[in-house]
Amino acid sequence: MTVMKVDLHCHSNVSDGxxxxxxxxxxxxxxxxxxxxxxxxxxxxxxxxxxAAAEAQGMRFVTGVEISITWANETVHIVGxxxxxxxxxxxxGLACTRSGRDNRGREIANQLALAxxxxxxxxxxxxxxxxxxxxxxHFARFLVEIGACASTAEVFKKYxxxxxxxxxxxxxxxxxxxVKWIRDAGGIAVIAHxxxxxxxxxxxxxxxxxxxxxxxxxxxxxxxxxTPDQYPVYxxxxxxxxxxxxxxxxxHAPGESRVxxxxxxPLPANVKPVWHDWW
Ligand code: AMP
Ligand code: MN
Ligand code: MN
Ligand code: MN
Numbered sequence: 001m002t003v004m005k006v007d008l009h010c011h012s013n014v015s016d017g018x019x020x021x022x023x024x025x026x027x028x029x030x031x032x033x034x035x036x037x038x039x040x041x042x043x044x045x046x047x048x049x050x051x052a053a054a055e056a057q058g059m060r061f062v063t064g065v066e067i068s069i070t071w072a073n074e075t076v077h078i079v080g081x082x083x084x085x086x087x088x089x090x091x092x093g094l095a096c097t098r099s100g101r102d103n104r105g106r107e108i109a110n111q112l113a114l115a116x117x118x119x120x121x122x123x124x125x126x127x128x129x130x131x132x133x134x135x136x137x138h139f140a141r142f143l144v145e146i147g148a149c150a151s152t153a154e155v156f157k158k159y160x161x162x163x164x165x166x167x168x169x170x171x172x173x174x175x176x177x178x179v180k181w182i183r184d185a186g187g188i189a190v191i192a193h194x195x196x197x198x199x200x201x202x203x204x205x206x207x208x209x210x211x212x213x214x215x216x217x218x219x220x221x222x223x224x225x226x227t228p229d230q231y232p233v234y235x236x237x238x239x240x241x242x243x244x245x246x247x248x249x250x251x252h253a254p255g256e257s258r259v260x261x262x263x264x265x266p267l268p269a270n271v272k273p274v275w276h277d278w279w
Contacts, residue, residue, distance in 0.1 A: 006035040006275055007261060008062060008081055009192065009223060009248025013129030014046030015066075016137035018253040020129075021046040022053035027254065029057040031261030035275065037064035037081055037248070042097045043133055044085040060279070065090075066192055067181070068097060068172040071207060074197055075170075078178040078211075079220070079246070081274065083187035090185040097173045098132045105134040107168045108160075112139070115165035117148060136160045137252065152256060175207075179214040188274060190218040190246045193225035194234060208241045218244035218274040222267050224259035225250045235268040245271035 011017030012024045019027065021038055028036050036059045038050040044065050054061035063085050067078045083090060109121035123142035128134050140152035140160060149155045159166040173181075182189045191211055199207065208219070220226070221234045222245075238245045247267050251257050267273055 003266070004034045004060075004275075005032050006273070007033045007248050007251075007264070008035075008037040008064065008190075008246050008274070009039050009066070009079060009220065010037065010251040011040055011066075012038055012046045012050065015040035015043050015130065015133050016135035016252060018127075018129075018256070021050035024251065025050055025053035025057060025059065027251070028261050029054075029059055033059060033261055035060040035062060035278075037062035039064035039066040039079050039081075039248070041066050041077075041133065041135065042068055042094050043130065044083070044091065044094060045130070047085045062275075062278075063187075065094065065182075067094070067178040069175050069178045070170075070172045071175050071210075072199070072203055074199065075172060076175070076197060076207070077192035078175070078182070078216075079190040079192045079248075080178075080182035080185070080187040081190060081246075082278075083182060083185040085185075087181075087185035090181045093173065093177060093181040095132075100170065101132065101134050104168050104170050105139075108136070108139055108166050111168060112159065112166045115159070117143065117146075117159075117166075120166075139166065175210060176214060179211065179216055183215050188218060189214075189216040190220060190274060191216065191243075192220050193223050193250065194219050194237075195226045195230040208237070208243070212241060212243070216243070218246045220248065221245040221271055222247040222265055223250050224248075224257050224264060228265070231265070231268060235271045238271050244274040244276065246274040 012021040112120040124138040127138040140155040143155040
């Protein structure tokens with residue numbers, strides 16, 4: 001039996017990645033990926049190009065999206081897989097979620113100006129591939145460009161996280177909305193990188209319970225946004241809550257992500273993959 005290399009979490013320049021969808025497909029394929037999903041933030045318009053490129057390269061393509069939500073005052077990301085990207089309610093819901101990103105970007109720039117960094121809106125805009133999707137990542141790239149920080153990770157730490165001078169809170173979709181949009185579009189809802197949120201174990205359990213009750217199916221276990229010691233922890237939690245397990249690099253740019261396509265380990269043997277019945 002051949003083992004398929006599955007990567008179900010990646011970004012293109014249709015959100016805050018740097019490569020066009022077809023170039024992400026090519027990068028994934030070169031690193032040995034057999035089954036691939038593009039999961040841009042709050043956006044499905046990269047999917048047609050991604051699908052065409054994936055099929056041309058002999059990869060099995062999975063439609064995807066990563067929806068920004070606010071839950072218990074914290075930003076959480078919900079991945080939708082196997083969605084119909086033309087579903088009207090999903091398309092409308094995502095458009096609504098994206099609106100406000102530009103104003104938020106202007107406010108981030110105002111805050112950064114107060115902290116002594118001028119021209120951040122225009123600076124970040126140079127990195128934006130989709131005018132509807134200005135992201136903190138684009139600001140991070142600009143701050144690295146001007147030498148304010150050595151890496152995007154440092155920019156987030158010093159400027160763009162909660163409590164820091166360039167942080168502007170934003171109210172995203174709700175958990176209920178995100179799961180409903182995904183399920184009504186025929187998809188599977190997955191909690192992205194659960195180990196990244198700053199929840200107490202109690203709050204995390206409440207998120208898992210609420211997600212399960214709404215019809216959520218899986219959590220990411222092996223992701224470039226987890227540290228390796230979190231893989232077994234979330235594998236065990238997936239089994240405890242009866243969730244399937246997902247895997248993906250959370251690739252944004254060559255050299256920028258924590259883990260490249262080829263380096264991400266497989267899912268632990270004790271979990272049931274979210275793709276277990278896909279082919
Ligand atoms: P936004 O949706 O505009 O709030 O931006 C969120 C994005 O910022 C995430 O999808 C990541 O790509 C990036 N991000 C968040 N935290 C960090 C971090 N600590 N280091 C690097 N990138 C980060
Ligand atoms: Mn991102
Ligand atoms: Mn995410
Ligand atoms: Mn992501």
